[in-house]
Amino acid sequence: MTAEPNFVLDLTLALGASAIGGYIAHRLKQPALLGYLVTGLVIGPFGLGLQTDVEQIQGLAEVGIAFLLFALGVEFSLTELKRVKDIALKGSFLQMGLTTLLVCSVSLLSGTANSPLQGIFLGLVLSLSSTAVVLKTLTDRGETATVHGQVMLGLLISQDLALGLMLAVLPVLNQPDALGPALAIAALKFGLFLAGAIALGRWVVPQLIQHIAATESSELFLLTVVALCLSVAWITSFLGLSIAMGAFVAGLMISEIDYADQALGKILPLRDTFACLFFASIGMLIDPHLIVSDLGRILELVALIMVGKALIILPIVLGFGYSLKTAVRASFGLNQIGEFSFVLALMGLELGLINEERYSLLLGTIAISLMLTPLWINLAPKVADWLHNLPVLKDFLNQAEDPKLLSVPGDIHDHVIVAGYGRVGEVLVNVLLSRGYSVLVVDNSETAIQRLRNRHAPLVQIPFVYGDADSELVLEKTSLETAKALAITLPDPTTTRLVLQRALLRAPELDIIARSHNNEEIDVLTQLGAREVVQPExxxxxxxxxxxxxxxxxxxxxxxxxxxxxxxxxxxxxxxxxxxxxxxxxxxxxxxxxxxxxxxxxx
Known part of the structure; x- marks a missing residue:
């Protein structure tokens, strides 16, 4: 009985201190996530030592990861997943392979690794990025539905899939004869899980949720959703795969049914509460004494890894046909070391692949890279703009940003330009067409453009431009000077501002209606020249x-x-x-x- 009051006290302390840390970070105009991480460091065993049972808090933190990925699965429909499937599968394989090769080579040349085996292990540990930190940052910024957000999440989900193979391979990494069977068993487990998930998602889960919803009991619906999320996550953990992958798949099971929005609404408060515990628990692993004593080496490693991973990811994203802006944001968002690298590092220590000193060094490097992630993501748009203005890259970028596909009559005039053919843009286009207005759509999603062409053909052919709406070359193709209005319905706040500014430079008298994503943006967009700003909520x-x-x-x-x-x-x-x-x-x-x-x- 004495353990229970301690646990309640630890939980209360972690949540209360995280709330204070998040508030201070917000007042300093920093992401609340940084406040949670610093809070964990302060109250943890290496800080003031106020937290007495870190393991139990970390157990609850795993629930936070599950809820984060479950909510992503509910929002991230199968249609959107198909949209980034090529870069998610092929791109992640390239990124992890090249990162492992680079780390292995550098560690062998510098003497950090004593054998190729240790070099490969370090490469696998450092090749992972943080699903939880990136997802939380994108969610707070309202960028999960943007192109760069979906590219990043697609790559992260594939990394979580690969984590299961890593966990299976590491114990037999120094036994070449056992490597093949270990991979085969891991693939078999994944295949069985996938088959079971498809069967449940098609024939069991929809009927179960429908019957539960028919009871009109809010608490019963919530309990069912939570149980589904955690049970699927537990199954993947039991099979040696990642908890994150199981929770994401559980979310996908619900994403296509009628009660998806209701399930998401119920889970969001739990997600935010337990996610806060997760980030605080990461902070509790940080030993400030170790970081201070080895600060030089840790900072060198952080710089090498974050710059190196960014330089690997940037050309990969560009190679799949995405713009420089998307590539820069993805490379800056995925250049940290993931939270599951803690698990791999501990396994490597137990297997003798690294010693205590290198294990501690890895922990400090991982922790600092995680803390820097929100700052790097905030910096990415400015770096992309700076690269755009470099004379050396101007010709190359002009070619890259030229619209990939367009269908615009040469004499188009008195038309309404709709920038963004998502859920909001599609409704707006339908309203305008029903009233007989001429419409031109701009979007950088091939899936959205294909949906536009299929939805209205063969009755009407809607002019479109396939490219980034904030590109001057793309805007040039839309005949802004002869348009009646421009409606910006994009999900990305930064892109919305750029489109507004660049459109007014070409057509100062154009009526522009912009979608706002938060309260502060209403005044900003108005001051930039928007005739009307609409806040959907x-x-x-x-x-x-x-x-x-x-x-x-x-x-x-x-x-x-x-x-x-x-x-x-x-x-x-x-x-x-x-x-x-x-x-x-x-x-x-x-x-x-x-x-x-x-x-x-x-x-």
């Missing part, structure tokens, strides 16, 4: 409010005037940041006066 709330007010007996003309005023005021009066105070009372007073004017004019 606010618009959904306004429509709900409109129906509620109508139900309560409000007059339609008054409701519409209130909605119009809120939109004209750029949602200021309903933004969460606006608290009850003088500013809010003033806006409420203005709204009331405007409403009274509308009523008097109507009467």
């Amino acid at each position: 606010f618009e959904a709330a306004l429509e709900l409010g409109s129906h509620v007010l109508n139900t309560l007996g409000e007059q339609s003309i008054e409701i519409q005037s209130v909605l119009d005023w809120i939109r004209q005021d750029r949602y200021r009066s309903i933004r969460p940041a606006v608290q009850v105070g003088e500013g809010y009372r003033n806006t409420a007073k203005e709204r009331k006066q405007k409403s009274e004017k509308v009523e008097s004019s109507a009467s």
Whole structure:
């Protein structure tokens, strides 16, 4: 019984301290993830020593990884997975192979490894990237649906698949005769799991979720979703594969059924809570005394690995036909060492592939590379812009950014350009076509362009440009000067700003409507020149409010005037940041006066 209060205390301490660390990081305009990592370092056994049971916290942290990947699987539909399947499978094989070869060669030449076997082991450890850290950073930035986000996640998922083979191979790495059977057994386990997952996903899970949903019990639905996620993750762990892969597959089972959004909504609070514990637990593994004593060597290793991996990933992504911007973001996002490398490093220590000193050195290198990841991802767009402006690369980049495919009449005019043919863009195109307007679509996804061509053929051929909407060469093909309007529905905030700026340089009088991804962006896009900025969440709330007010007996003309005023005021009066105070009372007073004017004019 004495262990239980300690566990509750440790859990409370980890969550409470992480909340404080995340808040401080947010106030310093840094990712909350960095706050969680530093919190773990401070309260962990190598810091103040406040955390007494790190192993139990790390056990809960594995649940955080499972929920992170489960939520990704629910959001990451099979259609989107097919979109990046080539680079996910072939690209990850190239990346891991080249990284292992580079690390093995350098470690043998420098004397870090005493044999090719040790060099290969170090290469395998360092070839992995962090699914949890990258996914969390992309989620916080709203970039999981972007092209670079999906490329990165596709590569990470393939790495998680390869982790199972690594875990199977390492124990027999120094036994060539046993290597073949070990690989065969690992492949057999993966094949059996995949077959079972497909069968469950097709015939069992949809019916199970449907029956549970029919009970209309929220807690029963949540328990079923959690049990499904953790049970599939446990099965993959039992088979010697990665927990992350099992949780992701469990999410994919649900992604295609009607209750996917409901399942995702239930799991998100749990995901965020346990993910916070995961990042704090990584911080608890960091020994600041070791880092200080070997700081020079660790920083050299971090620089070598992160720069080396970036230089390996960059040409691979470019080679699969993606733009330089996507390649730079992917290379900067995947150049760290993954959290599962901790597991491989510990296994290598137990098998005698590395000694205690090198194990400690690896831990410090992995920890620092993980902490630097959010900063590198934030830096990537600036580096991409800098490369674009280099005179040496200008001709090459112009050729690379030239639209890969386009279907635009030479005399097109009075058209509406829709940048981004995702879920929002597709609805907008359908609305415009139903009203008889001419539309031109710009998108850098081959899948989206193919969907556009198949959806409306043979009744109507919609002009399109296949390329990056923020490329000046792509914008040149859209006849901005003769267009009536430009609607930017892209999921990437940075690209949205670039499209807006570059479009206005070519057509200063063009009406531009932009999609905002968060509250702060509304004012930024307006200041950059957008005629109208739409925040989807606010618009959904306004429509709900409109129906509620109508139900309560409000007059339609008054409701519409209130909605119009809120939109004209750029949602200021309903933004969460606006608290009850003088500013809010003033806006409420203005709204009331405007409403009274509308009523008097109507009467």
